[in-house]
Amino acid sequence: MLFMNQSLVKNWSESVSFSPKEILYPNSIHEIVEIVKLANEQNRKIRMMGSKHSFSPLITSTDLLISLDRLQGLINIDKVKQIAEIWAGTKLSTLGNELAKQGYAQENLGDINVQSLAGALLTGTHGTGNNFGILSTQLEEVTVILGTGELVTCSREINSDLFHAIGVSFGLLGIVVKMKIRVIPLATYEYKSKRIIVEELKNNLEELKTINKHFEFYLFPYAKEIQIKTMNMTLKESKSLKWEKWKISTLENNLFFLMSEMVRLFPKLSRIVSRISAKSVPNSIMIGYSHELFSTERKVKFNEMEYNIPKEYMVEAFTRIIDVIEKQKYKFIFQLNVDLLKVIIFG
Ligand SMILES: Cc1cc2nc3c(=O)[nH]c(=O)nc-3n(C[C@H](O)[C@H](O)[C@H](O)COP(=O)(O)OP(=O)(O)OC[C@H]3O[C@@H](n4cnc5c(N)ncnc54)[C@H](O)[C@@H]3O)c2cc1C
Structure with a gap:
């Protein structure tokens, strides 16, 4: 895992800047669980960051800041159900290219594609079109590490309250590590x-x-x-x-x-x-x-x-x-x- 100490972090528009005590770049779910458990023992606070493109101070932290930049990529596609499983840190541009190679695409996107999947989906990011909801309406399943360190999966059927709340949760309900989203054939x-x-x-x-x-x-x-x-x-x-x-x-x-x-x-x-x-x-x-x-x-x-x-x-x-x-x-x-x-x- 990569650590960085006391560096100045700015969001894209530079309206938000802060210095967390540490920035962590975990390589696996196991490492994230360990970080959460240790943070609990030491009474430390965690914030998640994606690509830092939010205009509001959503990623501001004076303690531990975690990036999932090392957990990126398409995990698999169920071509029958047209559902893709993706690491939450994946940048939308990377996801677009990886889905296209398999003949698929996201049904809608916003104005830019540099956000992380979790950052975009957990903040109500949207595109345009009379018949589309916000991007998190593409969600089918979310794998999240709760504040206790417990790894939980939620969907419309399993842990449905968590699933419905997590769609626009600004990183407050846990660390999202994987997401399953509905995809459409590339057109x-x-x-x-x-x-x-x-x-x-x-x-x-x-x-x-x-x-x-x-x-x-x-x-x-x-x-x-x-x-x-x-x-x-x-x-x-x-x-x-x-x-x-x-x-x-x-x-x-x-x-x-x-x-x-x-x-x-x-x-x-x-x-x-x-x-x-x-x-x-x-x-x-x-x-x-x-x-x-x-x-x-x-x-x-x-x-x-x-x-x-x-x-x-x-x-x-x-x-x-x-x-x-x-x-x-x-x-x-x-x-x-x-x-x-x-x-x-x-x-
Ligand atoms: C130039 C520009 C154009 C934009 N265009 C649009 C647009 O067309 N439509 C639109 O709706 N929005 C738009 N936005 C807003 C942008 O989509 C959102 O701010 C989005 O949240 C940015 O994603 P990010 O990866 O940078 O997330 P960040 O800003 O880094 O984080 C956003 C939130 O997600 C949380 N988070 C990140 N990763 C995780 C994780 N793994 N688990 C739990 N929580 C996590 C963070 O804690 C934070 O609360 C635009 C922004 C910019 C700067």
Whole structure:
């Protein structure tokens, strides 16, 4: 097992930083059980960390911090039941590639794929789409080490209370070591990013939500244009994603970084920068496997808050938020708010 003493730990956005007494990287379930038992004897406190991508201080610890980076990978797939068993420390990007090699995929993913499986599933991480729940609705079984050191399996049938609670438990119900999730056969998808006028969105929202398997949009204050993103299964042949991914990454990271820095230094430019950002939205199409298309590279740091709003109030809610920003003439620092208005649609 790897130990690290007193190093400074920061989350992705660098809004959270702390120095745990020790960081432990166990290699096996047995080692984790031993750590938990020893911590109990010594009255020490344990926090788990995944890929440190939570914006809230969920992984903050002044004592023992444990990472499952050494417990990664696909354990097996039951191809009849379409259920995969996976080590909880597995990064979603690794999982996507390993599942694809076997001809399978996760049914839905969020905007990035660098999270650990446990970190993503235990925090209510979600993607988009009218017919999908949060990622932990993919769960079929969880193997967890409780605070006593006891190794327990839970599912809808066994220890069902624990199973239902653990889905969004922020690491508070024990150390999750393995998970079984439902998977679907690997399929080709068409991803489209398009710039449209906000009025067009309002007039066609119901249709856009219904006809697209995955749909989301981004609003820009002070601008008439918005970005919509859709993803649907297709029978079209996949093309190399390198050029389109490079184009999107350059626009959404490098150009966006420059614009955000400009607004940080000269807040008065916010209105014009937001309008330029809206006009720079690429009209692009990519065809590939879902695990290649769901995720975006995010190099520009931001902090994000999310609110769930009943869908019947969605248009009113985003119209009023934009109105307030514009009426109050907020020097809107775009990079802090880019995902604030990202609309996630649940069933
Ligand atoms: C750029 C960016 C984009 C994002 N996009 C989305 C998005 O599209 N949709 C969305 O919903 N969210 C999104 N998020 C949020 C992100 O998915 C969550 O914060 C997720 O929890 C991060 O996973 P992680 O592996 O980094 O977990 P961490 O942040 O490291 O940990 C999260 C929680 O899980 C616990 N934990 C970790 N491993 C274990 C374990 N083995 N056993 C028990 N508990 C454990 C930790 O104690 C902590 O409470 C985004 C975040 C960023 C920075």
